[in-house]
Amino acid sequence: MKALLLIVGLCVSANTLFATEPLKVLFIGNSFTHMNAMPKQFDKLAKSLDQKVLVEMEAKSNHTLKMHCARPELFKTINSKKWDYVIIQPFSRELIFDKDSINEATIPYFQQIMDSIRANNACTNILLYETWGYKNGFAERNDTDSFDEMAMKIENGARYIADTFDLAIVPVGMVWREIVNKHPEINLFDADEHHPSPIGSYLVASTFYAAIYKRSFEGAPTTVYPAEQMKTIHAVTYKYVLSHIDNCDLRKNTFFITKTESNPTTKRYKVSCKSYFKNADSLVWDFGDKTSSKYKFTSHSYKQPGTYTIKLTVNDECGVRVYEQDVYFPAPPVRKKPTSNKKP
Known part of the structure; x- marks a missing residue:
């Protein structure tokens, strides 16, 4: 496993990242994962920056982790390879409720999926995919009826799960909030105001790249979407992830x-x-x-x-x-x- 360090003061992380074999990454989630082929965007981004990676996903629209646990295909995929990383995306709206509700609706099924991953490979790095608030919040609750309020509820719920299982968080939702509040010219939302637009899914893929590889986006192509918007996403994502690396516990096994x-x-x-x-x-x-x-x-x-x-x-x-x-x-x-x- 090798990397070449050429610049004074450059800080590069390495775990399985520099293996001669491809880094094996599995995404588990719902439409917030599979929309706009986000895992494929992550795959293309990593390979454009000379990373060897093999990416697969188990993502079904509108699926909670409980629903995933009833799918034999999920566990077949988990057992198909010795994954280096498995990313688990909980159902966003489950995370806006209190801890008792999360304990009932999410924790047992997160545990079941984690146990299966660990039984297949005790050395797999499991990452928690923190999602984002809807564009106008979730109106059925007074405390989540705006984007920022829902985003913070999701962050709190994600941190509760991460603390429960001692996991690292990939702060997609917080990077999303940075872009929404500071760069409104970039439209991250699909027409339904919940799901990601194509460039929104690119932001998700970029956040995973920064969280896993902890490297800049220098040399990444900027032709898929408007170049200035891609450059902004690269800059904001890299800065946010690296400045919150300890807060998100992303140093694990590096x-x-x-x-x-x-x-x-x-x-x-x-x-x-x-x-x-x-x-x-x-x-x-x-x-x-x-x-x-x-x-x-x-x-x-x-x-x-x-x-x-x-x-x-x-x-x-x-x-x-x-x-x-x-x-x-x-x-x-x-x-x-x-x-x-x-x-x-």
């Missing part, structure tokens, strides 16, 4: 390598290394210069410029896994000797 100093003049070449495998029995950083460290958070200085392969070996309930990432420190430029203008 590591970060940051090149903190690259100065050929002073011959200082330094990296910061942080791992977030909280259930690891042991871990070892190999810095590629015959030195190592067993600390979760550490830093290291190199004596010479060049390319170094940093390896992180993690031993946990999933077994022993080795992750690799390259860091590159350029050599100082060669100074040319001044030429003489003197005549012989």
Whole structure:
């Protein structure tokens, strides 16, 4: 598993993201998932940015998790592959009610789906897909009769589920709210004012890309939808996800390598290394210069410029896994000797 780090201070996460095999991602949800072929948009976006990924979905219109649990096809798909990520989208309106209602309508079925995922592969990363409020809220309740009020209720419900199961949240709904309130020229809603428009589904796919890969959208195509709108979605999504990475618990089972100093003049070449495998029995950083460290958070200085392969070996309930990432420190430029203008 490899990535190349070229820019000073760039922070890149890596887990199964840099495997030679494609990252296997399964989406489970309803029309908020399958509308406008959102998983396919995620697939195309990731591949356009040189990520190897295999994406499938189990999404049925108007389905709650209870309804999904009655579908043998869902569990057949769950058991069909050793998924790296499974994204679960609860039914939005179930999340606007109080905890007792969520405990009855959602929690048992979320648990059943999670148990099936864990039984198939204990190392699968399960992400909670937080959706958005309707354009004019849900009028049947006084406390959700506006977009912002419904959005906040959904966020609170999603956080309750995430806390219950110790899950990371993909904050689609909050990114959606950022765009709705600050960039109204981008129409995220379909004509029914509930479902996503095509570019709304692109925002969803972009949020998943930022949450899983934690990388910028530099180099992503901007020709599918209006270019300026796509650039705005890229910028807002990346900034929001990265600035809320801890609040959404998106560091789970990742590591970060940051090149903190690259100065050929002073011959200082330094990296910061942080791992977030909280259930690891042991871990070892190999810095590629015959030195190592067993600390979760550490830093290291190199004596010479060049390319170094940093390896992180993690031993946990999933077994022993080795992750690799390259860091590159350029050599100082060669100074040319001044030429003489003197005549012989």
